[in-house]
Structure formats: C-alpha cells, structure tokens
Amino acid sequence: MKNTFSQQPWLVVALALVLPLVLQHFGNAWVRIADMSLLYVMLALGLNIVVGYAGLLDLGYVAFFAVGAYLFGLLASPHLMENFPLIAAAFPNGLHLSLWWVLPLSAGVAGLFGVLLGAPTLRLRGDYLAIVTLGFGEIIRVFLNNLDQPYNITNGPKGIGPIDPVTLFHYPLSKKLDLGWFEVPSVTLYYYLFLCLVVVSVIICHRLENSRLGRAWMAIREDEIAAKAMGLNTRNLKLMAFGMGAMFGGVSGAMFAAFQGFISPESFSLMESVMIVAMVVLGGLGHLPGVILGAVLLAALPEVLRFVAGPLQELTGGRLDAAILRQLLIALAMVGVMLVRPRGLWPAPEHGKNLDTQGGQA
Amino acid sequence: MSAVPSTVLHVTGVNKRFGGLQALSDVALHIERGQVYGLIGPNGAGKTTFFNVLMGLYAPDSGSFALAGKAYQPTQVHKVAQAGIARTFQNIRLFAEMTALENVMVGRHVRTASSVWGSIFRTRGFKTQEAAIEQRARELLDYVGIAALADYKARTLSYGDQRRLEIARALATDPQLIALDEPAAGMNATEKIQLRALIDKIRNDQRTVLLIEHDVKLVMGLCDRVTVLDYGKVIAQGTPAQVQSNPQVIEAYLGTGAH
Numbered sequence: 001m002k003n004t005f006s007q008q009p010w011l012v013v014a015l016a017l018v019l020p021l022v023l024q025h026f027g028n029a030w031v032r033i034a035d036m037s038l039l040y041v042m043l044a045l046g047l048n049i050v051v052g053y054a055g056l057l058d059l060g061y062v063a064f065f066a067v068g069a070y071l072f073g074l075l076a077s078p079h080l081m082e083n084f085p086l087i088a089a090a091f092p093n094g095l096h097l098s099l100w101w102v103l104p105l106s107a108g109v110a111g112l113f114g115v116l117l118g119a120p121t122l123r124l125r126g127d128y129l130a131i132v133t134l135g136f137g138e139i140i141r142v143f144l145n146n147l148d149q150p151y152n153i154t155n156g157p158k159g160i161g162p163i164d165p166v167t168l169f170h171y172p173l174s175k176k177l178d179l180g181w182f183e184v185p186s187v188t189l190y191y192y193l194f195l196c197l198v199v200v201s202v203i204i205c206h207r208l209e210n211s212r213l214g215r216a217w218m219a220i221r222e223d224e225i226a227a228k229a230m231g232l233n234t235r236n237l238k239l240m241a242f243g244m245g246a247m248f249g250g251v252s253g254a255m256f257a258a259f260q261g262f263i264s265p266e267s268f269s270l271m272e273s274v275m276i277v278a279m280v281v282l283g284g285l286g287h288l289p290g291v292i293l294g295a296v297l298l299a300a301l302p303e304v305l306r307f308v309a310g311p312l313q314e315l316t317g318g319r320l321d322a323a324i325l326r327q328l329l330i331a332l333a334m335v336g337v338m339l340v341r342p343r344g345l346w347p348a349p350e351h352g353k354n355l356d357t358q359g360g361q362a
Numbered sequence: 363m364s365a366v367p368s369t370v371l372h373v374t375g376v377n378k379r380f381g382g383l384q385a386l387s388d389v390a391l392h393i394e395r396g397q398v399y400g401l402i403g404p405n406g407a408g409k410t411t412f413f414n415v416l417m418g419l420y421a422p423d424s425g426s427f428a429l430a431g432k433a434y435q436p437t438q439v440h441k442v443a444q445a446g447i448a449r450t451f452q453n454i455r456l457f458a459e460m461t462a463l464e465n466v467m468v469g470r471h472v473r474t475a476s477s478v479w480g481s482i483f484r485t486r487g488f489k490t491q492e493a494a495i496e497q498r499a500r501e502l503l504d505y506v507g508i509a510a511l512a513d514y515k516a517r518t519l520s521y522g523d524q525r526r527l528e529i530a531r532a533l534a535t536d537p538q539l540i541a542l543d544e545p546a547a548g549m550n551a552t553e554k555i556q557l558r559a560l561i562d563k564i565r566n567d568q569r570t571v572l573l574i575e576h577d578v579k580l581v582m583g584l585c586d587r588v589t590v591l592d593y594g595k596v597i598a599q600g601t602p603a604q605v606q607s608n609p610q611v612i613e614a615y616l617g618t619g620a621h
Contacts, residue, residue, distance in 0.1 A: 204482050211481035211488070212471060212495070219468045222457035229417070229451075231443030231472030231535055244478075286436070 013199065020191045031187040035259060038194035038300040039252050044295035045201045045288070046248025051277065052286030053214060054241035057130040060137025061276050064246040066144060066255025066268035067113050068106040070154060072097075073263045075105075076164040083152045097150040098167050099193075104253050110250020111243040118242030122235050123226070136192025144265040159264025164256045166193060174261075185315075190259055195281070197255065201248055205288055208244070217241055218286075223347050282337055284344030292359050298330075305329050368395050369431065370539050370570045371447075376425035378415055378594075385411045386422075386594045393539065393587075398561060398571045400585035402596070404614060408594040409574050413543060417449055418442040419573035429536045444472055450528040452547055458517035462508060462527050465516050466499035469534025502530040506560060506609065522553040526560065533564075540564065541572040546580050558584055582606065590614070 023030040043065060050058045074080055075095045080255050081088040097105070117136045148156030164187075165174035173193060177184040208214045216237050219227040228234055257263050273299060283294020308329065309322040337345060371393040378386040386408050391397045403409050414420045416427075418436035427434050434445040443449075448469075457465050474495060480488035503509045506526040511519060519527060525545060532540050544559075546554050554577070561584060564571055575581045581588060582602040590598040590605055592614040598605045605611055 030541055207482050207484060208478075211468075211492070212474060212476045213478065215464055215468050216471050218460055218464075219457050219471075222459055223455050225439075226451065226455035226457065227441040227468070229443055229449050229455075230469055230531065231440050232468070233440050240478075 009202075013195075016195055017192075020188045024185060024188055028185055028187045031185070032192055033093060033300055033303045035187055035190050035194055037296050038191065038198050039256055039259070039277070040279065040299035041198050041295040042194075042201050042248050042252040042255075043276050044283070044291050045198075045205050046245045046252070046289045047276050048245075048280050049205065049208070049217075049248070049286070050241050050245035050287065051280055052291065053209065053217040053221065054238060055217075056121075056238060057126065057133070057277075058242075058245070059130045059134035059270075059273050059277060060140070061133075061245070061249060062268045062270075062273040063117065063137045063140035064110045064114055064249030065253040065256070065272070066140050066249030066265075067110045067246075068255075069257040069263045069267070070144060070160070070253075071109050071250070072102055072254035072257040073163050074153075075159040076102075076258065077160050077162060079155060079160050091353050096164055096167065098170075102166070102258075103251055106250040106254035107247040108250075110253070111247040113250075114242040114244075114246025115239050118239050122238055134273070138270060141265050141268050141270075144268065154265075157265060159262055159266075161262030163257050163261050163263065165261070166190070166255070168193070173258075194255060197251065201259065202288060202292070207290070213237075213240070221286075262355050273328075278334060282334060282344060284347040287344070287346060287348040290344050290346035290348070294344070297345075298334075301330055301333065302326055366473075370395050370397075370429065371394070371572070372428040373416070374426050376412065376415060377423045378411055378420060379423055380436040384594055386415065389425075389591070389594070389596055391589060393570060393572060395570055396565060396568045398565050398573055398584055400588040400592065401572065401574045402576075402581050402588060403591035406593075407591040409591055410543075411594075412591065413541065413574055416442075417447065417541070419435040419590070440472075443535055443537075446536075447541055448532035448535045448539075449523070449538035449541040450532055450543060450545060452544040454521075454524045454528055456516040456524055456527060456531070459515060461513050461515055462503060462519065463496070463499055463512040465527055466502050466530050466534045467495050469502075470498060471494045472535050476602040499530075499534060502533050503527075505533070505563075506530040522549060522556060525549070525553075525557065529560065529564075533569075537569075539570050539572055543574050544576060545573070546575060546577045554580065 020031045020034060023034060026300065044060070046064070047058065047061045050056050050061070075097055078094060081091070114166065117133070121132050124132055144154045145157055147154040148158075165172045167173070173189045174186050176186050177189060216227070216232050219230065219232060220234055220237060224234055256267075269272045279294040279298045280291050281294070283292065284290020300346055306322070309325045312325055313320050313322045341347075369392065371391060373392075374390040376386050376389040377384070389400075389408070389412055391401075401409055403414070409616050411420065415422045415425070416436060416437045418441065421437065427436055429445050429447065432445075434442070436442050457468060460468070474489055474491055476491055481562070482494065487621075500509065500512060503512050506529055508519070508523050511523060516527060529540070529542070529545075545557055545561075549557060556621070558580065561571055561573070573581060573585060585602055587597055587600065588598075588602050588605045589609075590611050592610075597610040597614055598611045
C-alpha cells in the first residue's frame with residue numbers, strides 16, 4: 001500500500017481533494033481539524049529541512065511560526081492603528097493585504113529570523129544546539145508576552161484580534177461560497193488554500209532534496225568535517241537551511257493567524273516546538289512522505305482521541321480528566337511507535353542491498 | 363600542457379608551536395606535477411601536524427604556501443579544498459547514509475554552482491548541470507573500480523571499497539593535489555596491492571599525490587620523492603633510495619644499526 005502511495009502522489013492529492021467534502025457532512029469541526037493538520041504538515045516540512053536534511057536539531061522552531069503569525073496579525077488587524085496614530089494616519093483604511101503580499105512577506109521575514117537565530121549557533125552541534133535553539137524559541141515567546149510596554153506592539157498575553165481573513169481575488173475566505181446548488185463553507189475554502197500551499201511546499205522540499213544544495217545539507221548531516229574537507233562552506237549552508245526552514249514556518253504562521261482570526265503567545269509554547277519535532281521524527285526523519293504522515297497523525301490524533309477519552313472518562317465516573325487522559329494516550333502511542341519502528345513510521349527506503357553479509361568489514 | 367605549472371605544491375618555512383613543544387620547525391616541501399610524494403617519520407615526528415596545517419585545520423605560526431603557482435593561506439578548511447587540495451582521512455569519513463554515487467556527487471559541489479531558484483524551478487541550466495555532475499561521478503566510480511556499487515549506501519561497502527570511494531570523492535573536486543592520510547592503515551595484503559595499483563594509475567594520469575604513510579614498504583615502492591620528518595624537522599629529502607641510505611634516517615626512523 002505504501003508503495004502505491006509513494007509512486008502515485010496524485011492519488012493522495014485526489015483523496016485529499018475529496019476529504020473535506022466528506023468531512024463537512026459530519027460537521028465543520030472535522031474540517032477544521034483537517035485544516036490545522038495541513039498547517040502542521042507545512043511546519044513539519046519546514047523543520048524537516050533543518051533537522052532531517054541538515055541534521056541540526058532545532059527545538060525552537062515554533063518561533064518562526066510565531067513570527068509569521070504576528071507579522072500577519074499586526075498587518076491585518078486594527079491593533080497597530082489603535083496604538084500608533086502615525087500608522088493610523090498613514091493607512092486610514094488599515095492594511096488589508098492580499099494573499100500575494102502575505103506569502104512572500106511572511107516567508108521573507110521568518111527566513112530572516114531563521115538566519116539571525118541560526119547565526120549564533122553555527123559552532124554548536126547535537127544536544128548543545130538543541131538547548132540554544134530551545135532558548136531562542138522561548139525568548140521569542142517571552143518577547144511576545146511582554147512587548148505591550150512601553151509601546152504596545154504585541155498586546156501582550158491579551159493577544160491580537162480580530163485579524164482579517166485571507167483575501168483571494170478580492171474574496172475573503174471567511175465567507176461561505178454559494179455555488180447555487182452547493183454551499184462551500186469557509187473552513188473548506190481554507191482547506192483547499194492550505195492544501196495548495198502544502199502541495200507547493202512538498203514540491204519545493206522534494207526538489208531541494210534532490211539537488212546540489214540538498215546533497216550538501218545531507219553531507220553536513222552525515223559528517224561535517226568531511227563536508228568541509230570537500231570544500232563545502234558549512235556556515236553558509238547551515239544558515240541557508242535555517243532560513244529556508246523558517247520560511248515554511250512563517251507562511252504557516254501567517255495562515256494560522258488569518259484562519260483563527262486571533263493570536264496570543266499561548267499558541268507558541270515550547271510544547272508546540274516539541275510536537276513539531278516529534279512529527280518529523282515519528283514520521284521518518286528526512287523522508288517527505290513519512291514527515292507528512294507524522295504531522296497528520298500527531299495533529300489529528302489529539303482531536304480524534306476526544307471521542308475515546310470521553311467514554312473512558314464516563315467509565316471512571318468522571319474522576320479521570322479527559323485532557324490528561326488524551327495526553328497520556330498520545331504519549332503512549334509515541335513511545336509505542338518509537339519502540340516498534342525506531343527509524344520512524346515511514347522511513348527513507350534503503351538503497352540497494354546490504355553488503356554486510358558478504359563480509360569484508362575490517 | 364605547457365600552460366600548467368610543473369610545481370604543484372611549494373611550501374617553505376612552516377613553523378608551528380604547541381605551548382612548549384615546537385611541533386614543526388622550518389619545514390619545507392616541493393612537489394612536482396605527476397609525482398607521488400611521500401611524507402614519513404616515526405610516531406610524533408609531526409606528520410599529522412604538518413598535514414593539518416596544510417589542510418587549514420591548524421593555523422601555522424609562520425610559513426608560505428603556494429599551490430600550482432598561486433599563493434594560498436590555509437586558514438579555513440573549505441577554502442583549502444576550493445584552492446585545490448583534496449584529502450582522504452586516516453579513519454575513513456564518508457557520508458555513511460548516502461549512496462556511493464551521492465558521496466562522489468558531493469565532491470563535485472565545489473566545482474559547480476547552482477541557485478536555489480534553479481533547483482526549485484528545475485531550469486534547463488540546472489538539469490544539464492545535474493546530469494553533468496552525475497555523469498562525472500559515475501566516471502570516477504568507474505575509475506576507482508566500484509561503478510557497480512553506485513547505488514549502495516556508503517556504510518555498506520567493504521573497507522577497501524570505502525577507501526576507493528573516498529579517493530573517488532576527493533578526485534571529484536578536480537584537485538591539484540590529492541593528500542592521502544595513511545590510506546593503507548588497516549588494510550590487508552590484497553587490499554594494499556589494489557591500493558598501490560590505484561595510486562599508480564592516478565599518477566599515470568598526471569595527477570599529484572601526497573602520501574602520508576606508516577607503511578615504509580608501500581612508501582618506498584611507490585613514491586618518487588620522500589621527505590622524512592623527525593621531531594618536527596626535515597631530516598632528509600630525496601628519492602626513496604637516497605633517503606633509505608641516509609644515516610640520519612636510519613637512526614631516527616629505522617633504528618640504529620638496522621639496514
């Protein structure tokens with residue numbers, strides 16, 4: 001089954017196209033879960049460039065998600081107009097950017113942050129790198145939480161809202177599309193937008209993987225000293241990995257802000273970073289189908305488990321908290337997967353046969 | 363051929379001090395095109411230090427370096443490779459989870475250029491370049507004799523084949539000079555004979571090899587010229603025959619009375 005999926009990506013796309021139409025029969029909440037899963041897929045694809053290709057363990061990836069979200073939140077909400085008369089004077093009608101501005105802008109700014117946060121970590125490797133990036137992730141969140149004084153830029157823990165929806169060809173996606181004979185709800189419109197973005201992301205990642213740049217990243221992952229000795233400028237290549245990975249996070253964040261209509265620092269906690277890393281590792285480090293599978297599973301599983309946790313809670317007479325039970329089940333599932341499939345659910349295939357059986361290992 | 367300078371590596375006055383230890387004092391080396399040049403010396407003589415200085419791993423205290431007539435400063439490892447010295451490692455360092463072909467393709471990185479846009483949009487320039495990189499990599503795998511193993515992961519290759527792959531990867535950078543750090547270490551007799559044949563083949567193609575080796579028999583049988591280091595100083599330079607009969611070398615390297 002796996003082979004047919006990887007050989008025929010269009011089959012997967014076709015299934016993905018039909019999915020929301022089926023889901024919306026069961027309620028928009030289900031389509032919403034699918035929307036969020038797609039955003040997480042984009043995040044996981046971005047992180048996969050940093051962790052999977054270049055081998056740089058980044059535990060603060062959610063920072064770029066936050067940068068994208070806040071960038072769009074500030075540009076597409078009345079918040080800045082209310083707090084800065086100068087901006088209000090310059091844009092009396094507010095900044096209502098269309099998608100074609102939002103995408104490159106969020107990618108660019110997040111990419112810049114990726115390079116900036118990557119630069120101080122270039123000499124670090126493995127665990128040490130993870131600790132520093134974890135710190136950077138937290139710094140961004142703390143900034144968002146406290147930048148309401150002396151100038152109210154982020155509105156602190158109260159968050160920013162209402163944020164404009166994505167506008168595509170002058171059509172706001174928050175309105176349901178009435179085709180006369182058929183109504184497409186807003187969440188389904190967003191679903192198709194996110195699906196397009198994911199497909200483009202997958203194509204970009206796939207092409208990067210099979211290029212000179214991708215090989216150079218993987219060489220650094222495999223052996224940095226040997227990579228340097230082959231003339232690879234590891235500093236620039238690592239910065240590029242950080243920057244390109246962050247771009248996906250930024251776009252995903254901007255879409256998240258538009259989709260939710262409201263953002264607060266709470267959404268960008270350390271737990272989110274950990275979950276994105278878990279998606280990449282659980283799915284199959286460096287292998288695109290695996291990463292996508294991991295992201296979809298880990299993003300959808302908590303929601304699906306609501307239906308399991310509820311009855312279990314009733315069974316124990318309400319003594320077990322459903323939220324805690326859900327976390328417990330997710331953790332158990334992750335431990336189980338890693339024990340049974342240590343290289344991930346769907347790891348990169350082994351090339352060729354193994355020569356070990358023929359001996360010759362000195 | 364006349365345009366190519368006959369001197370490949372010209373190094374003079376290299377000094378390196380580690381605290382109270384003068385690891386290298388006034389080391390000089392001159393390698394001609396098409397030579398296999400041996401660098402030998404007893405343990406602690408400074409072979410590895412000199413090698414690391416040459417490759418940009420340690421900054422020398424003084425010294426002048428010229429590669430194919432052009433001065434280069436060994437300050438950063440990747441710049442040395444760009445200048446034209448490719449190396450192999452004593453304890454083989456391949457990109458283990460990549461295929462043999464991909465390993466050699468990485469070697470082409472430094473002699474090619476491609477933009478991110480080109481890779482994402484698969485421009486025609488990108489495609490022709492990728493094809494050229496792959497073709498050259500396959501040629502080199504064939505050259506070292508492991509063309510059949512192109513699609514195997516590097517870690518699954520046998521020890522001797524891994525060494526060949528490392529040499530192919532080094533050749534892929536179009537180097538002026540290939541520096542082999544103890545290539546025969548850990549090899550059995552058959553593998554050593556094959557390695558010798560390969561180095562011979564590389565020399566016959568007018569490429570230049572710097573060989574750092576413990577195995578005196580291999581060095582003496584293979585090298586055109588040899589430099590012997592002891593306590594960080596050059597104690598002898600010349601053809602293997604000259605070096606072998608040098609009393610200082612006999613004393614320092616082969617032991618007093620041995621010959």
